[in-house]
Amino acid sequence: xxxxxxxxxxxxxxxxxxxxxxxxxxxxxxxxxxxxxxxxxxxxxxxxxxxxxxxxxxxxxxxxxxxxxxxxxxxxxxxxxxxxxxxxxxxxxxxxxxxxxxxxxxxxxxxxxxxxxxxxxxxxxxxxxxxxxxxxxxxxxxxxxxxxxxxxxxxxxxxxxxxxxxxxxxxxxxxxxxxxxxxxxxxxxxxxxxxxxxxxxxxxxxxxxxxxxxxxxxxxxxxxxxx
Amino acid sequence: xxxxxxxxxxxxxxxxxxxxxxxxxxxxxxxxxxxxxxxxxxxxxxxxxxxxxxxxxxxxxxxxxxxxxxxxxxxxxxxxxxxxxxxxxxxxxxxxxxxxxxxxxxxxxxxxxxxxxxxxxxxxxxxxxxxxxxxxxxxxxxxxxxxxxxxxxxxxxxxxxxxxxxxxxxxxxxxxxxxxxxxxxxxxxxxxxxxxxxxxxxxxxxxxxxxxxxxxxxxxxxxxxxxxxxxxxxxxxxxxxxxxxxxxxxxxxxxxxxxxxxxxxxxxxxxxxxxxxxxxxxxxxxxxxxxxxxxxxxxxxxxxxxxxxxxxxxxxxxxxxxxxxxxxxxxxxxxxxxxxxxxxxxxxxxxxxxxxxxxxxxxxxxxxxxxxxxxxxxxxxxxxxxxxxxxxxxxxxxxxxxxxxxxxxxxxxxxxxxxxxxxxxxxxxxxxxxxxxxxxxxxxxxxxxxxxxxx
Numbered sequence: 001x002x003x004x005x006x007x008x009x010x011x012x013x014x015x016x017x018x019x020x021x022x023x024x025x026x027x028x029x030x031x032x033x034x035x036x037x038x039x040x041x042x043x044x045x046x047x048x049x050x051x052x053x054x055x056x057x058x059x060x061x062x063x064x065x066x067x068x069x070x071x072x073x074x075x076x077x078x079x080x081x082x083x084x085x086x087x088x089x090x091x092x093x094x095x096x097x098x099x100x101x102x103x104x105x106x107x108x109x110x111x112x113x114x115x116x117x118x119x120x121x122x123x124x125x126x127x128x129x130x131x132x133x134x135x136x137x138x139x140x141x142x143x144x145x146x147x148x149x150x151x152x153x154x155x156x157x158x159x160x161x162x163x164x165x166x167x168x169x170x171x172x173x174x175x176x177x178x179x180x181x182x183x184x185x186x187x188x189x190x191x192x193x194x195x196x197x198x199x200x201x202x203x204x205x206x207x208x209x210x211x212x213x214x215x216x217x218x219x220x221x222x223x224x225x226x227x
Numbered sequence: 228x229x230x231x232x233x234x235x236x237x238x239x240x241x242x243x244x245x246x247x248x249x250x251x252x253x254x255x256x257x258x259x260x261x262x263x264x265x266x267x268x269x270x271x272x273x274x275x276x277x278x279x280x281x282x283x284x285x286x287x288x289x290x291x292x293x294x295x296x297x298x299x300x301x302x303x304x305x306x307x308x309x310x311x312x313x314x315x316x317x318x319x320x321x322x323x324x325x326x327x328x329x330x331x332x333x334x335x336x337x338x339x340x341x342x343x344x345x346x347x348x349x350x351x352x353x354x355x356x357x358x359x360x361x362x363x364x365x366x367x368x369x370x371x372x373x374x375x376x377x378x379x380x381x382x383x384x385x386x387x388x389x390x391x392x393x394x395x396x397x398x399x400x401x402x403x404x405x406x407x408x409x410x411x412x413x414x415x416x417x418x419x420x421x422x423x424x425x426x427x428x429x430x431x432x433x434x435x436x437x438x439x440x441x442x443x444x445x446x447x448x449x450x451x452x453x454x455x456x457x458x459x460x461x462x463x464x465x466x467x468x469x470x471x472x473x474x475x476x477x478x479x480x481x482x483x484x485x486x487x488x489x490x491x492x493x494x495x496x497x498x499x500x501x502x503x504x505x506x507x508x509x510x511x512x513x514x515x516x517x518x519x520x521x522x523x524x525x526x527x528x529x530x531x532x533x534x535x536x537x538x539x540x541x542x543x544x545x546x547x548x549x550x551x552x553x554x555x556x557x558x559x560x561x562x563x564x565x566x567x568x569x570x571x572x573x574x575x576x577x578x579x580x581x582x583x584x585x586x587x588x589x590x591x592x593x594x595x596x597x598x599x600x601x602x603x604x605x606x607x608x609x610x611x612x613x614x615x616x617x618x619x620x621x622x623x624x625x626x627x628x629x630x631x632x633x634x635x636x637x638x639x640x641x642x643x644x645x646x647x648x649x650x651x652x653x654x655x656x657x658x659x660x661x662x663x664x665x666x667x668x669x670x671x672x673x674x675x676x677x678x679x680x681x682x
Binding site for chain 1: 505508509512515516519523526534535547550551552554555558578581582585586589592593646650
């Protein structure tokens with residue numbers, strides 16, 4: 001997986017580069033908008049991480065040019081500008097996701113994975129499966145090892161999101177945004193409570209835990225034996 | 228000052244208005260004068276005709292001799308120069324040579340003309356004009372009836388003078404009114420700009436002058452004053468934020484520094500490092516949260532987000548939030564119940580409303596001891612909507628209920644719980660953005676926080 005980072009702040013860039021390289025990605029770095037555009041048009045990247053405020057050419061116009069050229073590569077916008085207006089502007093310019101600084105590296109990684117996942121050929125599943133956990137999207141029914149697990153509608157949505165991103169770290173913010181559509185941080189960790197309830201239903205009575213808490217990052221639904 | 232006055236648009240406008248008004252008035256008065264003059268002349272001519280007709284009747288019955296006698300008698304009887312008649316033979320003085328007969332009047336043998344009086348009397352001193360009617364009689368006689376125009380002219384002159392004086396007075400009054408008006412307006416404007424200058428040079432407490440007249444300048448001043456108060460409030464809250472920030476962030480930053488310093492000088496087991504790093508991350512996350520909370524409060528207070536308002540289904544929002552927090556409450560061994568009146572709609576920002584209600588729920592969950600009850604409700608009375616979060620925890624003493632809305636305020640019993648003291652500030656900011664108020668009441672026991680949205 002090739003990733004291009006377009007970021008003028010040297011420290012931030014090398015921090016992300018280091019982190020992503022350690023996570024197994026091949027990373028290129030461009031320090032200004034012109035270089036970034038040049039590299040993005042030439043290289044074959046799976047995802048671009050673009051800062052908004054860049055020397056020579058700003059991030060939004062860079063993305064607009066890429067989109068105008070018909071390039072479909074997913075773009076994650078990184079910016080200190082975090083207003084609703086800014087985010088909307090970024091997504092309208094052609095960004096696929098928007099992360100506001102300061103951010104946790106775990107969230108950056110989780111969002112990148114979500115973006116990469118989306119680029120894979122779209123396949124409409126009617127059943128999601130992680131090991132013996134099965135979700136029938138049509139009947140809205142969840143079973144594990146053949147046993148039906150009754151879930152509240154919101155719990156169902158939560159599990160669906162986790163199953164669609166199985167094998168990827170999902171942050172609390174992502175869950176609150178995608179499952180509840182709230183774009184703010186509650187002071188108490190409501191997500192933790194809902195996850196622990198869900199865990200109680202899908203993991204408690206079974207031998208192999210599927211839903212894992214990743215300290216300081218978020219949650220991960222995966223089959224330990226497949227890894 | 229004079230040059231200033233000439234430059235003002237008010238003066239220029241009143242000048243144009245004055246000139247226009249004067250022109251109309253002058254036209255009207257001129258017309259009246261012209262009509263009056265015509266009327267007087269018509270009357271004079273009618274009188275001449277009447278006298279001539281009377282004399283002609285005498286002439287028809289008494290012939291020339293009788294007429295001469297009658298004329299002499301009438302002239303002496305009248306005794307004035309107002310109406311004089313003469314019968315003059317054309318061999319003696321042919322007045323038709325002096326008065327030009329035109330085609331029409333020649334046929335009727337009558338002519339009317341204005342001439343110097345001296346022509347008739349032969350005396351040089353009677354130079355004023357006179358009106359005369361000349362009738363030609365058979366046998367070379369000419370009957371002349373003359374009236375003196377002196378009085379008529381005096382009257383006309385007086386009328387003209389009056390009209391001119393009236394026009395003069397109108398122009399003068401209009402100009403004076405214009406000057407007075409523009410001076411007045413200029414004075415009010417000057418007062419406003421002086422105040423604005425004072426404010427620009429740093430005196431933020433200054434306000435625009437408001438008189439008792441309650442005119443448009445006063446309403447303008449009042450609007451400006453409201454704006455200034457708002458600006459001053461925003462500046463003040465910005466200053467408060469900066470002060471509070473400097474003060475409140477010093478502690479956590481210091482803790483952070485100490486922790487890092489300690490680990491540098493007293494190397495612990497390498498196995499301790501993950502824990503140290505984890506704690507540090509938690510601490511930094513808290514700092515970031517505080518910053519974000521402050522930023523969003525500041526943003527909400529500056530009302531920068533009103534453009535993305537939508538119709539929010541409050542009933543649904545309350546149900547969703549109750550659903551989100553029921554689990555949290557149960558975790559703390561609390562009961563959360565809720566009631567949302569059906570079909571509650573308000574125009575607003577869904578995210579911010581949700582965040583405000585969440586903050587109230589957060590507080591309720593945090594401060595209510597195990598076994599307690601929390602009730603979330605949204606009700607409507609007339610067009611007013613009330614969102615209430617009630618708990619039966621310790622509540623807030625009445626004296627401190629105002630204070631808790633200030634940024635970074637944390638009551639003593641809250642020191643042990645996590646939080647940054649910004650939750651209620653945000654609730655207040657969101658409420659004010661939606662033209663609502665937040666009230667804290669005693670729930671006997673516990674706290675009842677209400678957001679009152681009036682529409």
